[in-house]
Amino acid sequence: MNTTQEPLIFELSGEGRVGCALPKSDVPHYQLPAGLERDALDLPQVDELTVVRHYSRLSQKNYSIDTNFYPLGSCTMKYNPKVNETAAGLPGWRLSHPLAGEKYSQGSLELIYKLQASLAEIGGFKAVSLQPAAGAHGEFSGVLMIRKYLLDRGEAKRTKMLIPDSAHGTNPASCAMAGFETQTIPSGPDGNIDMKALKAALDDRVAGIMITNPNTLGLFEKKIEKIAAMVHKAGGLVYGDGANMNALVGVFKPGEAGIDVMHFNLHKTFSTPHGGGGPGAGMIAAGKTLAPYLPGPVAVKNRGQYGLQMPDRSIGRVKSFLGNFGVLVRAYAYILMQGKDGLRRIAENSVLNANYLKASLEHAYVVKYPHTCMHEFVAMGDVAPGIHTLDIAKRLIDYGFHPPTIYFPLIVPEALMIEPTETESKETLDAFVEAMLAIAREAVEQPQLLHDAPVTTPVGRLDEVQAARYPVLRYKA
Numbered sequence: 001m002n003t004t005q006e007p008l009i010f011e012l013s014g015e016g017r018v019g020c021a022l023p024k025s026d027v028p029h030y031q032l033p034a035g036l037e038r039d040a041l042d043l044p045q046v047d048e049l050t051v052v053r054h055y056s057r058l059s060q061k062n063y064s065i066d067t068n069f070y071p072l073g074s075c076t077m078k079y080n081p082k083v084n085e086t087a088a089g090l091p092g093w094r095l096s097h098p099l100a101g102e103k104y105s106q107g108s109l110e111l112i113y114k115l116q117a118s119l120a121e122i123g124g125f126k127a128v129s130l131q132p133a134a135g136a137h138g139e140f141s142g143v144l145m146i147r148k149y150l151l152d153r154g155e156a157k158r159t160k161m162l163i164p165d166s167a168h169g170t171n172p173a174s175c176a177m178a179g180f181e182t183q184t185i186p187s188g189p190d191g192n193i194d195m196k197a198l199k200a201a202l203d204d205r206v207a208g209i210m211i212t213n214p215n216t217l218g219l220f221e222k223k224i225e226k227i228a229a230m231v232h233k234a235g236g237l238v239y240g241d242g243a244n245m246n247a248l249v250g251v252f253k254p255g256e257a258g259i260d261v262m263h264f265n266l267h268k269t270f271s272t273p274h275g276g277g278g279p280g281a282g283m284i285a286a287g288k289t290l291a292p293y294l295p296g297p298v299a300v301k302n303r304g305q306y307g308l309q310m311p312d313r314s315i316g317r318v319k320s321f322l323g324n325f326g327v328l329v330r331a332y333a334y335i336l337m338q339g340k341d342g343l344r345r346i347a348e349n350s351v352l353n354a355n356y357l358k359a360s361l362e363h364a365y366v367v368k369y370p371h372t373c374m375h376e377f378v379a380m381g382d383v384a385p386g387i388h389t390l391d392i393a394k395r396l397i398d399y400g401f402h403p404p405t406i407y408f409p410l411i412v413p414e415a416l417m418i419e420p421t422e423t424e425s426k427e428t429l430d431a432f433v434e435a436m437l438a439i440a441r442e443a444v445e446q447p448q449l450l451h452d453a454p455v456t457t458p459v460g461r462l463d464e465v466q467a468a469r470y471p472v473l474r475y476k477a
C-alpha cells in the first residue's frame, strides 16, 4: 500500500537551512509596541526540497476516493468527476466577489436559481434553499422551520419529535439544538418503522417525525406515504433525511410522498468532494406548507433579471452569503452532465452494486435484515469466536480497502455498513469480495492476525477514544 520511503527522523529542521533567499529589507525599521516583539520565532529551518518531500509524503498517506475503494456506508463516497473541478475553476466563478452586488453577479445568481429549480424537480418539492453547509446543518434548519411554523399556528405545546431507532445520530442532535424533545420509534422485524409504535406515539404534543429513506439499514420505508398521512393527521410535519438519495434520484420523489422538508447532501448524492472538514452543502427543499419558512436569501427571477429574496416567513440566514458557492457549481455541473436518464441510472446502479456485494458476502457475513437492499446493506462482523467487527475493519486496511462504516446503525450488533456506490466497476467489487472472504477465513484460522491488524500502515491499532479525547497535535513538548 504505502510504498513511500519513510524519513529516518521526524525532525527535519537544521540550523541555518533556508528555502529561499530574500533580498535585504528596504522597508524602514518599525518599532513594535512593547510586548509584541519577540527575539526569535521557533520555526523549522528547512530547504525547499525537504519541504516539498515532506508534504508530498504526507499527502500520500491520505486515503481517498481517488486512490482506492471507499465503501463507507451512508456516506456515499462516490467518484468526484474532475470536470466538476474544471467547472468550479472557471475564472467567471472563481474570481467573482460575494459583495459585487446583484447587477454584477447575474451569472452566479442564474446558476443558483437553476440549481434550486433542478433540485426541486428531482425531489418533487416546491422550493429550495442552498444555504446550509452540511446535512446536519440542513436538518437543524429544517426543524427550526417546523418550529416556527408551529409557533405561527399557536401550537407551542408541540415539542416532541419522533425519530426511528434506525436514524443517523445527527437527527436527535439537530432536534435537541432546535429545542425539541425526541422520542424513539422502534423498527419492526422487517427493518421498517413499527406502525403500531408510531400510532401510539402520535398525541397532541407531536411536532413531527424525522425519517431517513432509505433508512440506515439500506431498506426503503415502504409505508412512507401512510406514515406521512398519519403524522399530518395528528397535526405534525414530516422531515426527510435525504442523505441516502443516491438510491432514489430519478426514480422516487419524496416531496410527492408527503415529506414537508428535506435535506440533500450535495457532497453525497451529487458528487461534490466529501470529508476532511471541507466545504459541503446540505441544501433543503420544502413543499408548499413549509416553503415560506426556508432559510434565505434564495435566488429569484423577475423580468429576466436574477436577484435575491428572503422567503416570506423565513427562519433567516443560516450561512454567510450564498452558502459554499464552489460546491454548488460542482453539483450543478454534475446534474447537467447526468441529465434525467443519467440520474436514474445512478440510483439503479448504486442499488445493483449493493445487492451484488450483499449476495456475494451473505454466506460468510450474517445480514440481519436480509431483504433486497437499496444502495447499502448492513452485515455483521462477528464471523468467528472472539472476532469483532473492529478486527475485520482493521484487517481490510491491510488489503488496501477503506473499512465500511462500523457499529452503526445501533440496532444491528457488530454492524458493518457497506455502500459501494454506482461508480465502482465489477472488478473492484470482486476484489473487495475476495478480501472480505479471505478475512472471514483468517478469522477462523489465524485470529491473532486480525487482532493485530493493521500491520502494513505507518502506525498500527490506535487507542481511538484516547486520540479523540486527548489529541496530541504537536510532536514537541
Ligand SMILES: *Cc1c(COP(=O)(O)O)cnc(C)c1O
Pocket: 074, 075, 134, 135, 136, 137, 168, 170, 212, 216, 241, 243, 244, 265, 280, 282
Ligand atoms: C451523512 C448523513 C447525515 C449528515 O450529513 P453531514 O453532511 O455529514 O452533516 C445525516 N443523515 C444521514 C443518514 C447521513 O448519512
